Structures are given as structure tokens and as C-alpha cells.
Amino acid sequence: MTESSFSYEQRLSCLDKLQSGTFDVIIIGGGITGAGIALDAASRGLKTALVEKNDFASGTSSRSTKLIHGGLRYLKQLQIHVVAETGRERAIVHRLAPHLVVPEKMMLPVYKGLSTPKWMISLGLWMYDLLAGVRGDDRKKMLNKEQTLAIEPLLPEKNLRGSGYYAEYITDDARLTIEVIKTAVKQKAVCLNYVESKTFLYDDKGKINGILCYDHLENKEFRISGKYVVNATGIWVDDMRKRDKSLSGKHLLITKGIHLVFDKKKLPLHNPLYFEIPDGRMIFLIPRHGITYVGTTDTVYKGDKDNIPVNGEDVHYLLQAFHALFPDIDLQPEDIVAAWAGLRPLIYESGKSASEVSRKDEIFISPSGLISMAGGKLTGYRKMSEKAVNRIVKKAGKHNNIKKRSVTKNIWLTDRPFASSKEIRNYQKELWNNLGPEKTDEETLSRLIFKYGKQVEKILEHFNRYKTEKDTEKRLILSELDFCMEQEMVCKPLDFLERRSSRMFFETGSVKKYYTDILDRFSEIFHWDEKTYREEKTAVEKRLDEVEIKKIRAQY
Numbered sequence: 001m002t003e004s005s006f007s008y009e010q011r012l013s014c015l016d017k018l019q020s021g022t023f024d025v026i027i028i029g030g031g032i033t034g035a036g037i038a039l040d041a042a043s044r045g046l047k048t049a050l051v052e053k054n055d056f057a058s059g060t061s062s063r064s065t066k067l068i069h070g071g072l073r074y075l076k077q078l079q080i081h082v083v084a085e086t087g088r089e090r091a092i093v094h095r096l097a098p099h100l101v102v103p104e105k106m107m108l109p110v111y112k113g114l115s116t117p118k119w120m121i122s123l124g125l126w127m128y129d130l131l132a133g134v135r136g137d138d139r140k141k142m143l144n145k146e147q148t149l150a151i152e153p154l155l156p157e158k159n160l161r162g163s164g165y166y167a168e169y170i171t172d173d174a175r176l177t178i179e180v181i182k183t184a185v186k187q188k189a190v191c192l193n194y195v196e197s198k199t200f201l202y203d204d205k206g207k208i209n210g211i212l213c214y215d216h217l218e219n220k221e222f223r224i225s226g227k228y229v230v231n232a233t234g235i236w237v238d239d240m241r242k243r244d245k246s247l248s249g250k251h252l253l254i255t256k257g258i259h260l261v262f263d264k265k266k267l268p269l270h271n272p273l274y275f276e277i278p279d280g281r282m283i284f285l286i287p288r289h290g291i292t293y294v295g296t297t298d299t300v301y302k303g304d305k306d307n308i309p310v311n312g313e314d315v316h317y318l319l320q321a322f323h324a325l326f327p328d329i330d331l332q333p334e335d336i337v338a339a340w341a342g343l344r345p346l347i348y349e350s351g352k353s354a355s356e357v358s359r360k361d362e363i364f365i366s367p368s369g370l371i372s373m374a375g376g377k378l379t380g381y382r383k384m385s386e387k388a389v390n391r392i393v394k395k396a397g398k399h400n401n402i403k404k405r406s407v408t409k410n411i412w413l414t415d416r417p418f419a420s421s422k423e424i425r426n427y428q429k430e431l432w433n434n435l436g437p438e439k440t441d442e443e444t445l446s447r448l449i450f451k452y453g454k455q456v457e458k459i460l461e462h463f464n465r466y467k468t469e470k471d472t473e474k475r476l477i478l479s480e481l482d483f484c485m486e487q488e489m490v491c492k493p494l495d496f497l498e499r500r501s502s503r504m505f506f507e508t509g510s511v512k513k514y515y516t517d518i519l520d521r522f523s524e525i526f527h528w529d530e531k532t533y534r535e536e537k538t539a540v541e542k543r544l545d546e547v548e549i550k551k552i553r554a555q556y
């Protein structure tokens, strides 16, 4: 393996760096919010550290609907500011990582009897485009029944009035998070997973000046000193505020959302769909490389935040919602190939239901100086981060070498980014033509480019090295793993299977087939003893059972 700036081989040196000197900013939490703040702070010249108790993006940031969107339904709730800001951010994040934040046309079918008539949908979509600054061909179109069915023949004809057809972006949330982390590391931030912040450290005036951490891989405790500490722990924000004895006033409302994944053959949609279900809520149906996923639910959650179950009621609700639009497509629990559940860190508003609560973000600053960032969306991470770092820069006062304004609008989230969707298509074609006789299929290549952009070339270098391996799929999965170990601080099999490659949810069959090969590769690289091998194998098998919702399927 070659050395790189962000491989597991650098872990001990990262740990040393975290313990030496005083950081300007310490960020707790390696989801999209913490990652964004680390990038913003480091790129302004602040000495930045980030710690994540589990793996990067292991919280909500790998469990969303995976859309970079302005949130059309927030328009209905008249949250104009949220729609406008996230709408503008969509375009920026797409420009920064065009392979990973991909434009797609979303269809909103209109049926007789829905609560929102077609004219109102047309007006809403027009305003949505206006607020987000959408131009040219990307602007919404209202389609009649025939045009709608020509694009999406799966839709039932009866009572169909037409559809709204408008621009949104599809992403991979965990990959977006890791790319932001890697970019922050390039800007000299020190970011480490499996390091938990246990307690805050205070000076004699009661101001926070560091954190006491526990490294779950080396099993040791250590301190990090810092001038400002940011609590970007998502659904754990209030737990941290409680630890700082500053939980008062506004607090979080945690709601759960699940998604179900089906084989594309079972649900052969051409377009992402967004539709109203009988209880007035809106549901997404998103096709993506070989599968289609459906989501989501929105229910208040008070259980274990580290183990979020998908339960029978959630599954029943989503299947019922699906059948309200597609009564003739027989989807049953046994058709579910994978499922995931995530928790939304929302700001509680008295008298509002889970679905009605605003998705806006807020910053709380405690008397001890703890800066907590709460609420928000994946889509708005860059702007949220800018706001948090603005507060730090303002508090820090005049500093010659610290930039007052955020520069992240112009920092690509990947090396050699694509300039346009057309360039992505040409790149894929050229790469395909240049591949040797043992090439993988074109669909696989497109999937890899979506996840890794031009970094796919590094994966293909590994692929060439595994020449003696006759099984092409195994050769590819091992190559992908080697790349992620070398470049993306993968420390455990689930880091790779769930968050770097998303295979656990979207290529579950490949995980079932090759997970022992993955474990063997880990064992070889990390020199695991038998006990560690057994523990990691159990962890993967347990997670596979959860993702495949085996217990629920057995009950039906």
C-alpha cells in the first residue's frame, strides 16, 4: 500500500498531532455539519481539529434521502427563507462536486382528489425555481397526462391529470461527507474517526479550553486543547449541552425516517417521483443504479440513538403509502432488499407535529463558550458551516492571517472536478474504451464514477494489480476497498461497506457474496488476531441482518 495523507497508516501520527499544541477550533462530530465547519475553518487559516466517536458520517449523514434539494414541501409551509437558501446552495454544491451531486428531473404526479390542485403545484414549482435561481431548460414544466405517461409509463392512468417536472439533485450523503473531510484535511485540518469527546475541559474562569477524548481503537484517553469548541453532534447536540450544563431554552426534537430499497426489476421507475399520500404527507421514490428506494417516514423518536430500528409499523406505513399511488404493483416485505433508518435533529417548536417542524438551523452559544450547531439539512451544510465559523472569527477578533469571509464556495470537493454533465459522459466513454479486455460492465463504471469521480482511476490501478483474480466482481470490490483504505481512513469493514461504498444498501448482494473476502483483506492489512476477526465478522453479519430486516420479514 502506498502512503497518503488520509490513510489508516497515518492514524497514529494524527493522534500525535491532536495532542500537540493548541487548536483554534475543535469540532466534535464528523457528520456533514462537522465536516463542513472543519473545511470552512481550516481554509480560513484556523488551526482545526475534528473528532468523531464512530466513523465519519455514521450518524444521520449516511441515512438521509440523499437529495440535495431546496425542499419543495417547505414552500407549502411558507418557510421561504429555507427554500431560498437551500435552493441557492444546491447549485453551489453541484458545482463543487458535479459527479456526486447529480441533476435529475423529479416528477410530481397530479391525480384527481389530491389536496393540492394542478394550478397550485404549477405556481409552487414556479416560485421554487425563482427562489433557487433555476434557469433555462432546468426550469419546471407542467406536463399533461400523455406527456407524463410517455416519461413515466409505470404511473397508473386512472384519474391522472398530469405532472410537474422540475430540477433536483441526487447525491450520496456519506460520500459527500467524506469528500468534505478529505478536503478539510488537505487544508491542514486534523480529522480522526473513532475518537469520542468524553468531557469538556474548562479554565479557571469557567470557559471551555479543550476536551478529554477516548480513542476507541487504541483504547486510550487523551486531551485536546483549543480556543473554541464546536458541538456538531447532530442528534446528540443536547446531550453535549447537558454535559456543559447549558441545556436551557430551545432544544431538539428527534424524528425518525426510514427508507426501503427494492430491486429495479421489481420497481422499474425511470424518474424520481415525489407524491402526496392519503395522510397529506409527501413520499419520494428514487431510482438509482439497479435499485429504487422509497422514503420516508417522520415519527417522533425517543429510543436508543446509537441503534435505530426499522420496525414493522414503519415498513407497513411505507408500503401502504406506496400502494396508494401504485395499487397494481404488488410490493411485499419479502421484496425489500435493504432498509435504513435515520434520525432528524430538528429544533422543537411547541404545538407543531414532526412533519411541520422547520428544518432551519440554529447556533447556541453557552456561557462557557460552547458553540452548538443544530437543525438544518445536508443541502445547507456549507452555509451552516460558514455561519458557525463567522461567529468564531468574530469572537477571535483581529488576526492578520485569518480570512474574515468563507472561501468554501470556491474549493472543489474533489481533485480534477468535472466541468459539466457532458464531460462526465465523455470521460466515462473514454475510460471504457481504454479499459483492457477484462473490463467491467459500463453500468458498474458509471456507478463508480458517481461515487468517486476521477478517483476511479486509482481504483482501476488496483484492479490492474489484482490480475490473477479471475472473479471480476471480487477483483473490483477489493480494488475499491484498497482505495478507500489508502485514501479515506477506513478502519473497519463497515466503514467501507456502509459509508464509503454504500454497497450495504445499494449492492447488498455483493456484500453477502464477498464480505469474507473483505474481512480477509482487513485481517491481512491490520494483522487481526482471531478474536478481532470473529468480532468484525459478527458485526458485519448483524448489520446485514438489520439492513435486510430479516426479523420483520419473518413476521409477515
Ligand SMILES: Cc1cc2nc3c(=O)[nH]c(=O)nc-3n(C[C@H](O)[C@H](O)[C@H](O)COP(=O)(O)OP(=O)(O)OC[C@H]3O[C@@H](n4cnc5c(N)ncnc54)[C@H](O)[C@@H]3O)c2cc1C
Pocket: 028, 029, 030, 031, 032, 033, 034, 051, 052, 053, 054, 055, 056, 057, 058, 059, 060, 061, 062, 063, 064, 065, 066, 067, 068, 069, 195, 196, 197, 198, 232, 233, 234, 235, 236, 255, 256, 257, 258, 296, 342, 343, 344, 345, 375, 376, 377, 378, 379, 380
Ligand atoms: C430520514 C432522513 C432523510 C433526510 N433527507 C435529507 C435530504 O434528502 N436532503 C437533505 O438536505 N437533508 C436530509 N436530511 C437531513 C440531513 O441528513 C441532516 O440534517 C444531516 O445529515 C445532519 O448532519 P449532522 O452532521 O448535523 O449530524 P450527524 O450526521 O448525525 O453527525 C453527528 C456526528 O457526531 C458524532 N458524535 C456524537 N457524539 C459525539 C462525541 N461525544 N464525540 C465525537 N463524536 C460524536 C456522531 O457519531 C455523528 O457522526 C434527512 C434526515 C433524515 C433523518
